[in-house]
Amino acid sequence: MKIRSRFLLFLLSSYIAILLVGISYQVSTYRLFSGYLYDSVSETFYSSVGSFTNSIKSLEQLSVTIMANELTQNYLREELLSENSFARTRSREELMLNLSIYTLINPHLKEIILIDSRGNLYNANTNNKSISHYEEFVMGSTLQDTIALQGKYLWSKWESEPTFLILSRKINLIGNYLVQPEAVLFHFVDIEKLLEDNLPQIKSYGLKTSIYYEGDLFYSRLIDDSAYIRQEMENIRYKTVWINGEPHFATRIKTNDKTWEFFFLIPTKELFQDMYRINRIIYLIYLLLFIVFTVLIVRTIQRITSPIIELSKEMKIIDETDFVSTIPLKLPQNASEEVELLYYEFYQMINKIDTLVNKNLKQQLSLNQSQLESLSNQLNPHFLYNTLDSLYWMAELNKQPEMALMVKSLSKLLRSSLNKDDPLITVKGQLDLLNDYFSIQKIRFKERLEYTIDVESELYDKKIPRFTLQPLVENSIKYSLEKKGSQCLIDVIIHRSETAEGMDIRIRDNGPGVSQDKGRSENPGIGLANLQQRLSLLYGSIGKFEINSHAGEGTEIVIFIPYAKEMEE
Amino acid sequence: MIQVLLVDDEEFSQKGMENLVPWEQWNCEIAAVASNGVEALEIINSQKIDLVFTDIKMPEMDGLELIREVNNINSGIDFVIITGYGEFEYAQKALRYGVRNYLLKPVGISEIEETLLKLTRNRIPDLEVQESPESCEIDIESFVEEIMVSVTQKNWNKISEILLAFIKDISSRNCSLEQTRIHAINLLSLLIKNEVIYSNEKTLLLAGEIGSADNQSVIYNILKDQIMMTQNQGERSFSKKMNPHVQKVLIYLIKHYKDKNLTLKWLSENIAYVKSDYLGKLFLSETGKTFAQYLAEFRIARAVEYQKQNPAIPVYDLAKLCGYRDNVSYFIQQYKKITGMTPAEFASSSVVNT
Numbered sequence: 001m002k003i004r005s006r007f008l009l010f011l012l013s014s015y016i017a018i019l020l021v022g023i024s025y026q027v028s029t030y031r032l033f034s035g036y037l038y039d040s041v042s043e044t045f046y047s048s049v050g051s052f053t054n055s056i057k058s059l060e061q062l063s064v065t066i067m068a069n070e071l072t073q074n075y076l077r078e079e080l081l082s083e084n085s086f087a088r089t090r091s092r093e094e095l096m097l098n099l100s101i102y103t104l105i106n107p108h109l110k111e112i113i114l115i116d117s118r119g120n121l122y123n124a125n126t127n128n129k130s131i132s133h134y135e136e137f138v139m140g141s142t143l144q145d146t147i148a149l150q151g152k153y154l155w156s157k158w159e160s161e162p163t164f165l166i167l168s169r170k171i172n173l174i175g176n177y178l179v180q181p182e183a184v185l186f187h188f189v190d191i192e193k194l195l196e197d198n199l200p201q202i203k204s205y206g207l208k209t210s211i212y213y214e215g216d217l218f219y220s221r222l223i224d225d226s227a228y229i230r231q232e233m234e235n236i237r238y239k240t241v242w243i244n245g246e247p248h249f250a251t252r253i254k255t256n257d258k259t260w261e262f263f264f265l266i267p268t269k270e271l272f273q274d275m276y277r278i279n280r281i282i283y284l285i286y287l288l289l290f291i292v293f294t295v296l297i298v299r300t301i302q303r304i305t306s307p308i309i310e311l312s313k314e315m316k317i318i319d320e321t322d323f324v325s326t327i328p329l330k331l332p333q334n335a336s337e338e339v340e341l342l343y344y345e346f347y348q349m350i351n352k353i354d355t356l357v358n359k360n361l362k363q364q365l366s367l368n369q370s371q372l373e374s375l376s377n378q379l380n381p382h383f384l385y386n387t388l389d390s391l392y393w394m395a396e397l398n399k400q401p402e403m404a405l406m407v408k409s410l411s412k413l414l415r416s417s418l419n420k421d422d423p424l425i426t427v428k429g430q431l432d433l434l435n436d437y438f439s440i441q442k443i444r445f446k447e448r449l450e451y452t453i454d455v456e457s458e459l460y461d462k463k464i465p466r467f468t469l470q471p472l473v474e475n476s477i478k479y480s481l482e483k484k485g486s487q488c489l490i491d492v493i494i495h496r497s498e499t500a501e502g503m504d505i506r507i508r509d510n511g512p513g514v515s516q517d518k519g520r521s522e523n524p525g526i527g528l529a530n531l532q533q534r535l536s537l538l539y540g541s542i543g544k545f546e547i548n549s550h551a552g553e554g555t556e557i558v559i560f561i562p563y564a565k566e567m568e569e
Numbered sequence: 570m571i572q573v574l575l576v577d578d579e580e581f582s583q584k585g586m587e588n589l590v591p592w593e594q595w596n597c598e599i600a601a602v603a604s605n606g607v608e609a610l611e612i613i614n615s616q617k618i619d620l621v622f623t624d625i626k627m628p629e630m631d632g633l634e635l636i637r638e639v640n641n642i643n644s645g646i647d648f649v650i651i652t653g654y655g656e657f658e659y660a661q662k663a664l665r666y667g668v669r670n671y672l673l674k675p676v677g678i679s680e681i682e683e684t685l686l687k688l689t690r691n692r693i694p695d696l697e698v699q700e701s702p703e704s705c706e707i708d709i710e711s712f713v714e715e716i717m718v719s720v721t722q723k724n725w726n727k728i729s730e731i732l733l734a735f736i737k738d739i740s741s742r743n744c745s746l747e748q749t750r751i752h753a754i755n756l757l758s759l760l761i762k763n764e765v766i767y768s769n770e771k772t773l774l775l776a777g778e779i780g781s782a783d784n785q786s787v788i789y790n791i792l793k794d795q796i797m798m799t800q801n802q803g804e805r806s807f808s809k810k811m812n813p814h815v816q817k818v819l820i821y822l823i824k825h826y827k828d829k830n831l832t833l834k835w836l837s838e839n840i841a842y843v844k845s846d847y848l849g850k851l852f853l854s855e856t857g858k859t860f861a862q863y864l865a866e867f868r869i870a871r872a873v874e875y876q877k878q879n880p881a882i883p884v885y886d887l888a889k890l891c892g893y894r895d896n897v898s899y900f901i902q903q904y905k906k907i908t909g910m911t912p913a914e915f916a917s918s919s920v921v922n923t
Contacts, residue, residue: 382626385653385674386579392675393585404677405726411675435725442723451723457798 004305011297019286026282030275037271042238042251045264048199049253053260055108055194059167060153062106063187067151067171071098076173079116080181092122099124099185108197110164110188113138117182134158137166138186146170146184157218165189165218191219205270208248212261229263241265307339311346318350381418385411402443409436416466424463424564427494427503431455434469434492441477449481451490459494459503463564465538471527472507472557479555480511500542502562510554528557535559571689572600572616576609576623576632577651582674586622590678594737595685606630610638618646620688622681625652625659633659636666647688651676679729686736687786705744707735707752713759716796720765725797732793736785746783751824753779753788757795758820766799780823781870783877814841814848815855826868829894833860868892869907872900873915880916887912 066072071094078084078091092114099112103124112124115138137158146154146168153169167187172180195209196202202209202221210226211219220226223243232241233252241250248265255261269276388411395404416425416433425433431453441449451473473490481488493506535543544560573592577583587599600618603609605627612618621639625632636648649670650663660671670684712735719727735756739749754776760766766775775795782788821840825831833852837845852860868891875882875890885897893900904912 382653386582386626389653389674389676390579390581392677393581393589396585396589396678397581408675408677408726415673435723438723439725460798 002305003308004301007301007305008297011301012294015290015293019290022286026279030279033275034272038238038249041249041266041271042253044201045199045251045253045262049255049260049262052194052198052262053255055198056260059106059109059187059189062102062109063153063167063169063185066099066102066112066185067169068174069098071095072171073174076171076181076183079183080173080177080179092116096122096124108189108194110190111186112188113186115139115143115184115186134161134186134188142166142168143184147182155213155218157213157216162219163190163192165191192221195219195221205266208243208263208265210263212263214259215261223263223265226263229265230261233263240268304339307343311343315346384414388414406440406443409439412436413440419466423465425466426460427455427462427464428460430464430466430469431460434473437470437473445481445488448487449477449490450487451492453492455492455494456496459496462503464503464505464561465534468505468531468535468559468561469507471531472505472559475528475557476507476509476511476555480509497560500560500562502542502560504544505559505561506556508554508556513549513551513553513555535561570598571596571619573597574601574603574609574612574618574621575599576603576606576621576627576635578604578624578627582624586676586681590681590685591737592685594741595682595689596740597685597689606632606635606638609635613639613646614642620647620649622649622651625650625654633662633666636663636668640666649684649688677726679726679733682733682737683729683786683789686733686789705739705742705748707738707742709752709755709759712756713763713765716760717763717765720796728796729793732789736789740785746785749785749788750779750782753782753792754820754823756792758816760796761816766795776819776823780867781874783874812851812855814843815851817841818848818852818860819856822864822867826864826871827890827892829892831864831892836860865903866907869904872904872912873908876912876916882916884912
């Protein structure tokens with residue numbers, strides 16, 4: 001794994017951990033808070049319901065007060081006993097006036113209606129008639145029910161005017177009267193107003209309400225299906241109810257005498273509006289922090305790793321170019337002090353290596369060059385070859401074919417060794433030179449020297465370094481022929497390598513050989529050592545230089561030469 | 570006779586070249602010898618010279634200057650540069666002056682002869698269309714024996730000499746190119762028989778190359794390279810040897826393609842002594858072509874060659890020369906199939922080239 005991604009992963013995971021802790025803290029706070037909120041909301045409802053029922057009670061009380069009122073008693077008495085219609089009318093007028101004052105005093109009491117035993121209907125109202133068509137309701141079954149209750153109050157609702165609750169009561173004479181007049185009072189109570197006064201928050205928060213009286217739905221506000229909610233909330237004081245796919249916090253409150261039952265619903269959204277707003281802001285801050293952190297982290301990491309990556313690239317280039325190009329390292333922008341130091345040190349090192357290599361190479365080159373040049377300068381090539389040419393023709397003229405052949409072969413070898421243009425030569429060219437070399441040696445040693453050459457013909461055009469074969473053959477001749485004094489057999493074999501792209505060159509002789517432990521490699525001839533050095537310089541570890549030798553069994557030298565690159569052309 | 574001028578300031582080189590190279594065998598004659606460029610120019614201006622061997626580094630006027638001067642006067646003279654210098658810029662300059670032969674000192678006799686072989690082929694009258702003269706018969710066996718001796722001694726110089734002698738022998742008898750090829754093929758088959766050249770799939774190509782060589786120099790080089798190359802290869806490289814029946818058939822085909830009745834059946838009965846369908850299969854697997862196909866291609870290649878030498882040759886004669894004795898229309902049909910042209914079309918197009 002790259003250091004950059006490891007860094008990034010580490011920082012991101014720690015960031016996510018912090019984020020998780022934050023979120024879980026927030027969630028638990030929210031839980032706690034919502035509990036408190038629910039409690040306080042339902043507390044409010046309880047107190048509201050308390051004052052609401054007080055208002056109801058006071059209304060009920062009011063109706064009793066009205067009945068016990070002297071004017072009411074007077075009216076009832078006149079109604080029952082007096083034959084004087086004027087007196088009856090006057091007492092009724094007085095009562096009605098009195099009643100209308102009640103409606104003025106009590107803000108929830110909209111109207112009071114009186115129905116006498118003859119079925120006449122009178123209303124007490126200071127304003128103009130505010131409620132219309134109540135006649136049918138008032139004269140309907142409610143009247144009979146009220147009369148049947150014999151002075152007990154009756155709460156009832158009015159379908160066509162749902163904002164009104166009606167409190168009705170039969171009024172009678174106080175005292176021991178055998179006959180009682182049948183008059184009934186209807187109090188019209190504005191329930192909405194009553195609710196508003198006792199629960200001022202009803203207008204805000206989208207509060208929804210249902211009110212039941214003795215199991216009968218008396219009032220509902222913003223609720224379509226009150227029965228459903230009542231069923232849901234059975235025996236439960238509060239819970240979350242879903243209406244139209246929206247969660248609502250619902251509370252159920254029953255009065256102590258179990259007659260009234262209230263349902264309050266607040267959309268959770270409304271309740272937690274502020275909470276949600278705060279949450280949103282917090283999440284936004286989280287996101288912003290995340291982005292800022294990520295950018296910062298990535299940039300920081302890049303600042304650390306990219307100079308390292310750059311440096312490794314530079315190293316690779318330098319490695320590939322063999323220190324040839326000492327490109328000035330360009331320091332990445334905004335590099336930190338440590339990186340700058342790293343670059344500086346690396347640059348210093350490269351320079352040092354380069355200087356060393358150059359120094360060595362130049363020394364070597366100048367040495368070789370001067371050697372070669374001094375040789376060339378000492379002998380003018382034109383003079384040399386003209387002389388050899390003359391020598392050749394002299395030999396031919398004097399019928400000395402061996403000498404002629406030697407001169408010719410020697411000339412070719414000389415020409416090749418003085419050639420400094422191309423360090424490589426084709427296998428074929430090298431074989432021709434080898435044959436020249438053998439020609440000379442054959443003339444010297446006659447039958448004592450025998451050789452075979454075995455080269456795969458596909459390899460003829462491949463290139464190998466100059467003087468690869470000759471030092472090997474020279475070495476073989478030196479050891480096996482000049483020392484032993486008997487016949488020397490040399491095999492030169494050049495085959496394609498089976499393992500790598502290149503060729504194996506084998507030179508075998510039947511010389512004395514040496515045992516493995518103190519092989520020739522310890523003290524190889526100058527030519528052989530030179531060749532070994534040259535090959536390892538040219539091919540590095542790819543090349544191969546093996547000496548297999550056993551005492552009395554001859555020697556085999558194997559070298560591997562990879563195909564030169566330009567060869568494919 | 571080709572008039573040769575030698576230009577060299579070295580006395581021994583001059584003398585040796587003049588006396589030891591068998592000039593007359595190459596239809597050449599030393600017209601004059603000069604020791605510098607000025608002298609040489611005078612000679613060229615005063616007498617007819619066809620071929621000049623010149624050194625480069627000489628007093629007064631060097632070889633390259635001489636060539637430039639002569640090219641200014643008249644062309645038609647071939648130059649061979651002999652020099653101790655192998656430097657690139659010299660060779661380049663020489664090439665610019667149209668010199669293609671560049672020999673490095675010391676130059677051996679056989680190298681000069683090889684150059685002569687290459688240069689004089691245009692000047693030797695050869696390639697008579699008629700059947701070979703009786704005189705054109707040489708003792709190939711003796712050449713083969715000499716080669717075998719040299720090979721065992723690994724005397725490569727000697728092999729060049731023997732091959733040159735072989736070519737000279739052929740030339741001296743006024744043999745046609747066709748005859749030269751047949752002699753070369755015979756030599757090759759004897760060398761194969763004596764295992765101087767190993768028989769393998771490449772030998773076939775070699776026989777084909779000799780069969781289509783258009784001068785003696787090419788034939789010489791093929792033989793020489795092949796002998797050298799085989800000697801540089803151990804026997805182990807020759808896993809696949811060419812089938813001897815096919816080899817026999819092939820050599821016969823190259824020699825006798827003019828025979829009208831050259832059929833696989835006849836060859837199988839009289840040359841290879843195997844059944845004809847077996848021979849056919851062998852031939853196909855060795856050459857990649859059926860016998861009929863190979864024969865047709867070989868014959869048409871010969872026809873093309875005859876036409877190159879003599880564009881005016883009548884189609885009837887051409888067909889006859891290539892073994893289509895009585896069937897000219899079949900010949901034209903085959904010709905067109907292989908070359909994409911009719912003989913007449915080819916003749917008109919090749920006039921320009923020659």
